[in-house]
Amino acid sequence: MDCVEILSPGDKIKLLRRKYKLKQEEISGGKITRNLISEIETNKASLTRNTAEIIFDNLNILSKKYKFDITETVDYLMEDELYQANKILNSYINELKSVFPYKDRSFSKKLKIVESFLIKWDIKDKKIQIYELAGDYFSSINDYYKGALYYEKAFNLMDKLICTEELLGLLKKLSKVYAYTNKHNESIECAEFALDHFPNMPNYYKALFLYNSSISFKKLKQYNKAIKNLEASENYIDKSNLDKLIEIWNNKGTCFLDLKEYKRALEIFLKIFKLVEEKTNMDEFMMTITNLIECYIGLNDSENTNKYLRITLDNLQDYLNSNSEYCPEVCCELGDIFKNLNDLKNAEIYYSKALKFSKEEKLFIEAKRAICNLIDICTALDNVEKIDELEIETFILSNFETYLNNNIMYKLINFYSTHNMNAKINRLCKLATNYN
Numbered sequence: 001m002d003c004v005e006i007l008s009p010g011d012k013i014k015l016l017r018r019k020y021k022l023k024q025e026e027i028s029g030g031k032i033t034r035n036l037i038s039e040i041e042t043n044k045a046s047l048t049r050n051t052a053e054i055i056f057d058n059l060n061i062l063s064k065k066y067k068f069d070i071t072e073t074v075d076y077l078m079e080d081e082l083y084q085a086n087k088i089l090n091s092y093i094n095e096l097k098s099v100f101p102y103k104d105r106s107f108s109k110k111l112k113i114v115e116s117f118l119i120k121w122d123i124k125d126k127k128i129q130i131y132e133l134a135g136d137y138f139s140s141i142n143d144y145y146k147g148a149l150y151y152e153k154a155f156n157l158m159d160k161l162i163c164t165e166e167l168l169g170l171l172k173k174l175s176k177v178y179a180y181t182n183k184h185n186e187s188i189e190c191a192e193f194a195l196d197h198f199p200n201m202p203n204y205y206k207a208l209f210l211y212n213s214s215i216s217f218k219k220l221k222q223y224n225k226a227i228k229n230l231e232a233s234e235n236y237i238d239k240s241n242l243d244k245l246i247e248i249w250n251n252k253g254t255c256f257l258d259l260k261e262y263k264r265a266l267e268i269f270l271k272i273f274k275l276v277e278e279k280t281n282m283d284e285f286m287m288t289i290t291n292l293i294e295c296y297i298g299l300n301d302s303e304n305t306n307k308y309l310r311i312t313l314d315n316l317q318d319y320l321n322s323n324s325e326y327c328p329e330v331c332c333e334l335g336d337i338f339k340n341l342n343d344l345k346n347a348e349i350y351y352s353k354a355l356k357f358s359k360e361e362k363l364f365i366e367a368k369r370a371i372c373n374l375i376d377i378c379t380a381l382d383n384v385e386k387i388d389e390l391e392i393e394t395f396i397l398s399n400f401e402t403y404l405n406n407n408i409m410y411k412l413i414n415f416y417s418t419h420n421m422n423a424k425i426n427r428l429c430k431l432a433t434n435y436n
Contacts, residue, residue: 006084006085006088007081007084008043008080009047009052009079009080010041010043010047011041012072012076012077013027013047013077014041016059016072020059020062020063020066020068021066024037024038024041026058026062027055027058027059028055028058029057029058029061031054032051032054032055047077047078049078052074053074055077056070056074056077085117085121088117089114089118089126092110092114092117092130093126093129093130093133096110096111096114096130096134100133100136100137100140103141111134114130124157127153127154127157128157128158128166131150131151131153131157132150132151132173134146135148135150135173135177136173138150139173139177139180142361142362143362144177144180144364147173147177148174148177148181151170151173151174151177152174155171155174158170160197163197163198163200168194168205171190171191171194171209172194172208174186175187175188175190175209175212176212178190179215179219182219182365184216184217184219184220185216185220187212187213188213188216190212191210191212191213191216192213194209195209195210204236206236207233207236207237207244210229210230210232210233210236211229211230211251213229214226214228214229217229218251218254218255218258221258223255223258223259226251226255227256230248230255233248234248243284246272246288249268249271250268250269250272250284250288252268253265253269253291257291257294257295257298262295265291265294265295265298266292266295266296266299269291269295270292272284272288273289273292276288282315282319282322282324283324283326286312286319286326286330287326287329287330287333289308289311289312290312290330290334290337291333293309293312293337294336294340297337297340297341312334316330320353325361325363327353327357328354328357328363328370329354331353331354331357331370332350332366332370334346334350335347335348335351335354335370335373336373339373339376339377344380344381347373347377348377351373351374352370352374354366354367354369354370355367355370355393358370364397367393367397368397368405368408371390371393371394371405372407372408372411374386374390375390375408375412375415379411379418387415387416390412391424391428394409395431409428409432412428413428416428
């Protein structure tokens with residue numbers, strides 16, 4: 001359906017006459033004038049259903065006389081341009097849905113065609129459907145920047161005064177995808193807009209918006225606000241939804257870890273560990289056990305630190321082979337653990353694994369985290385060769401995100417400055433100008 005043509009009723013009549021080799025006076029018959037047919041064909045007069053029925057009555061008579069079969073209908077003739085555009089867009093939406101699961105270039109190619117069509121046909125409800133579908137697709141392949149762009153396009157077209165399932169669903173997606181793109185203030189604003197404007201929304205949505213905003217508060221290091229929203233979110237969660245409860249408790253525990261309130265964090269993670277130690281959910285198991293280790297390191301409990309570290313490493317290879325989306329995060333956590341234990345060799349190994357998995361899954365937040373820590377380790381070890389490799393990784397990452405991470409750039413410049421490598425600093429600065 002790449003080539004589509006929208007015809008006015010007059011254009012359709014002209015095509016009918018050409019197809020069946022008829023003159024205007026032949027299809028006008030005795031009930032309408034040839035002049036009316038001419039005006040309709042030149043789009044100077046509108047086609048009514050009564051006139052369309054007269055034309056088809058005459059066509060039926062002529063088909064018997066000249067022995068041809070009519071494949072068109074009155075309804076076809078009456079379809080105006082807007083109706084046809086809606087019909088075509090419905091077909092496009094179905095085509096986009098059909099190629100969605102393949103995660104290849106098919107979706108993007110089809111989307112480009114659809115967007116060209118939308119330039120002329122500004123049909124709001126169809127645009128919203130298409131833009132949201134595009135946001136879903138790009139988010140599903142971890143291209144969160146494009147995902148956010150299309151969700152924003154859909155959101156800007158929506159009526160924001162009435163609380164609908166569609167509006168809440170889109171706000172939920174936006175608040176989540178903003179967090180993935182480090183737009184944490186926007187994520188919080190999105191969630192708070194929903195909570196403030198629609199206080200009677202279902203508890204399911206209240207829990208989601210509170211949870212999503214808590215993640216962004218946590219990333220902004222506003223831990224007390226994050227904890228407050230996590231506790232509020234827990235109040236709205238169905239208590240039988242253990243996976244979601246564990247997710248909330250894990251984030252609450254890591255807030256206490258960041259606040260260095262290790263005893264409070266330990267209490268939470270031990271509660272979770274009792275629920276996940278059977279390993280029915282390896283993501284929960286691995287995340288919880290690495291958090292436990294961080295607690296014991298903070299409490300200077302070397303016995304339990306070593307105990308749980310052994311358990312983690314015993315299960316690690318099978319876990320990494322599972323290709324879970326949480327592998328980069330688990331590897332980063334292990335990098336943090338070995339870094340805190342001053343074992344820089346193993347820290348470098350696990351941050352490098354985290355970077356590898358992050359690139360494969362396009363998880364840019366964990367990739368940046370890994371690169372930052374690897375630069376710190378290389379700085380401590382004075383490893384110039386590895387720093388050069390990380391500079392390349394930084395620009396590969398920046399090409400995906402279309403902007404440079406300032407924290408990484410400062411670390412690289414600091415390293416080169418310490419070593420009086422002015423040529424490399426100049427090169428960095430020159431490359432950075434491409435992103436302004």
